[in-house]
Amino acid sequence: MKFAKIPMATITRLSVYMRTLQDLLEDDVDVISSERLARLCGVNPAQIRKDLAYFGEFGVRGVGYRVGDLLGQIKEILGLTRRWNLAMVGLGNLGSALIRHANFLKHGYMFTAAFDVDPQKVGKRLPNGLVINHVNEIEEVVKEREVNVGLITTPASAAQSVANQLVLAGINGILNFAPVQIQVPDCCHVENVDFTISLDTIAYHLSVSS
Amino acid sequence: MKFAKIPMATITRLSVYMRTLQDLLEDDVDVISSERLARLCGVNPAQIRKDLAYFGEFGVRGVGYRVGDLLGQIKEILGLTRRWNLAMVGLGNLGSALIRHANFLKHGYMFTAAFDVDPQKVGKRLPNGLVINHVNEIEEVVKEREVNVGLITTPASAAQSVANQLVLAGINGILNFAPVQIQVPDCCHVENVDFTISLDTIAYHLSVSS
DNA sequence: CAAATTATGTGAATAATATCACATAACTAG
DNA sequence: CTAGTTATGTGATATTATTCACATAATTTG
Ligand SMILES: NC(=O)c1ccc[n+]([C@@H]2O[C@H](COP(=O)([O-])OP(=O)(O)OC[C@H]3O[C@@H](n4cnc5c(N)ncnc54)[C@H](O)[C@@H]3O)[C@@H](O)[C@H]2O)c1
Ligand SMILES: NC(=O)c1ccc[n+]([C@@H]2O[C@H](COP(=O)([O-])OP(=O)(O)OC[C@H]3O[C@@H](n4cnc5c(N)ncnc54)[C@H](O)[C@@H]3O)[C@@H](O)[C@H]2O)c1
16 A cells, blocks of 8 residues: 555544554553544544554554554654754743743654844854754754754744745745744645634634533 | 535634634625635635635625624634633643733633742732732632633643643633643543644744645 | 627536455464 | 454545536627
């Protein structure tokens, strides 16, 4: 089943499976069936098998999946067996909270640069040891420190301009927390995170069901 | 086109349209075409028209949509013409950053309760004036302050137990930031926010395209 | 007041995604 | 070594979501 076009939805689920498998591994579970894993991940068992089938055969029929093996395979598929260097742009409320979050490290991500425009912030040292650079140093610092992915946590009004600078610096992955749609060339992959959308979804559900 | 089953994806897009319309309104744009709105939101124009058609006819043929009108209609659809009371559970890094975020207010959401287990935190007053309660007061406080939605920003290990308490207190909407799938009865709607999934997606894209 | 223009609303076509259902393979027990 | 059991891998099917393409209605222009 190789060489088929991989659904986007499959990739996001692989990430969910990975997290669950990590927990299972820590709990010394060494084999798991698609059925049990599906329950833990909140999906259909056949979905898991289909998702994995795009990349190969990782299970043992009549038995299930070896937790450690499958975890390793998924990491391989997602490209998480290497390190990814991150840059945070906008060290306000959210940016600071995120950069303090040690959990990223566990997953192979590492912040190697931080940028802001606020002269009060530029030059300051963050808890993780990083010194905040000015945004107009993005190109230089990104290249020097081999940053792969940029996280945008500036106000919405600054997001597009920051994105432009990141792209110019050669970055081709952006995680955007500002509630605007940013425009980038095809070479750059953007993911948006906006939990006000999720809140709105909840509001809708509560409204219609009451 | 009324009474059809509404796709989930439509609801999340309505939320995106809403934000863009809000920006347009602030910029004193008073009419917009599906084509221009689509470009701003990063979707297909027909998609916008289809999405809206589930709920009625809000545009003027040959002209477009009146920004203020459409904004009002979408708010009505999503149930955002009223106030929604929120409770934050887990006032660590992330929870504190979120609760400080004034933008929620603008959209009709208001934090009316905050909970933690840490005795160091219980009793403390947050910047917005809220005093942190102990988690075992959830049921009482949630009912008293008419909380509609709970936000979970505790460590993953505590998320399920917190969810149980919220459900017991009568809450039927949860926004979960912990990277676990929580189990709740059908009466409760859960949305998960996990940006490590988005990061993983970026890693995958960078891996396959290089 | 036609004719031209514009952009909505929507049925039909297409594409993407999820689920079913079962043949297949591994393991277990007698 | 055979029969029974279990759970994977996958073609077929069902469901859901997106895009096309055009009839329709409002507006503007000559
Ligand atoms: N904080 C939250 O809980 C939350 C929730 C949802 C969405 N968001 C979004 O995340 C973004 C950040 O939110 P926040 O609460 O951290 O805001 P904030 O105002 O606390 O921080 C923004 C930071 O960006 C910096 N900045 C401004 N312009 C810049 C530029 N051109 N280049 C680099 N840095 C620049 C500012 O100096 C500041 O440090 C916003 O777009 C917001 O809408 C935040
Ligand atoms: N901070 C981030 O940037 C980030 C990023 C991704 C995911 N997350 C997730 O968000 C959650 C919170 O992250 P954080 O960085 O704020 O962690 P944190 O440790 O800073 O905060 C957790 C808070 O929850 C409280 N808590 C623990 N058990 C509790 C319980 N049973 N009831 C109520 N409160 C309880 C703790 O006292 C603490 O105040 C975690 O699940 C984390 O994985 C955070």
